[in-house]
Amino acid sequence: MVINVKEYHKPDNIDDAITLLCREKPLTRIISGGTCIVPNKNPSIEALVDINALNLSYIKLKDNNLVIGATTTITQMLRDDTVNSWCGGLLKQACETAGDTLLKNAVTIGGNIARPYTWCDLPVVLRGLDAVIHVRKQGNETISYKASDFFAQQPVNLLGRADIITEIEFPALKGKGAFHKFARTEVDYALFDCMVYAEIEDGIGKDVRLALSGCISLPIRLIECENNLTGKKLSEEMISDAIDIAVSQLNLKRSNIASNEYLKHVLKYYFKKLLLKLLEE
């Protein structure tokens, strides 16, 4: 576990943090909650920069958008009323499944998306809600990535060595969402995470979104399915048909636990269940 770390820094300003991360040697990495980096067996990592003194732990509204600082823990998010009510409880549902209580006390939202391992439950929500990820780079530059761009590849390939995710911004939306983590137990790694979001008026899906992660390499939206449902008067049959087609066409990762056939069967069930529930509300 980070056996070769010889330096530990906890700067109180982001410029110093970036300066440390920019160094060619020693190989320096960020530590936030620590749940990912501490068990890391990579012997090349020789220095760590603790970013918890950079004042990146906050939850606030900015022009009605929900903005969460990167070092905010899952527990802090769950204790916030605005987060809990966001999109009809969608974000809360995702946070509740993001590990057990002890892990939630340490896991940060920034860490959960910077290395979106298949067991990370939040990236799919960012993808589904078109969140924006703000990243501070060297030279006082901040780049804002749409979730669709951020998760178009593994973020580790997008982010530079010295890049620091500072905050995640969720746009204000009028609809509601629902989330489901499918796993063997409540605290096990997800076999898949799926979410739906819909703004429904008089039975018409004005904005319908479906997103998926866990059983595929990166979180995705089911765009064709969304196009088949958005702007239409929704019915159980229409929803069922659109989801059946979309899920059947997915290319799932190979799993040692469940067959693709089984996962697709369960996926169809949960997408339909979640979307129909929104329709009924």
Next chain:
Amino acid sequence: MEISVEINGKKENWTIEPSEILVDVLRKNGYFGVKIGCEEGACGSCTVILDDLAVKSCLILAAQVNNRKLVTIEGLRENDVLHPLQEAFIDGGAVQCGYCTPGVILSAKTLLDRTANPTEKEIKVALDGNYCRCTGYVKQIEAVQKAARKLRGE
């Protein structure tokens, strides 16, 4: 590097390597109630309370706790009087091999510090990071409920 922590109400200074894991440093400094189990953040036998939150000390570097507050199972007793949780676990048959017990009790303590009258579901959620292979959890949940009653003065 030197770090300073407040542990069980007392200030201590430790000399550590930046790579050292908190559970190892705690045990090196005599806090043997903090157990090493899976060493990968699954079992919870290494649970400690860090700044009022229960965390897994096998997933935290000792360097991360500089200038912070720690509570281990050793810190629950006050003046030789067991904490109601410790009493309830012992009296209620909630301890078998005892290996998970410090971690479970500390997780329960953080729950009771925030919620005086937790539901069974809230207790299960609070303990969901602590594995017990012996008890089947029933007596543990009952012990937490009993301790909560005592703390409420019932």
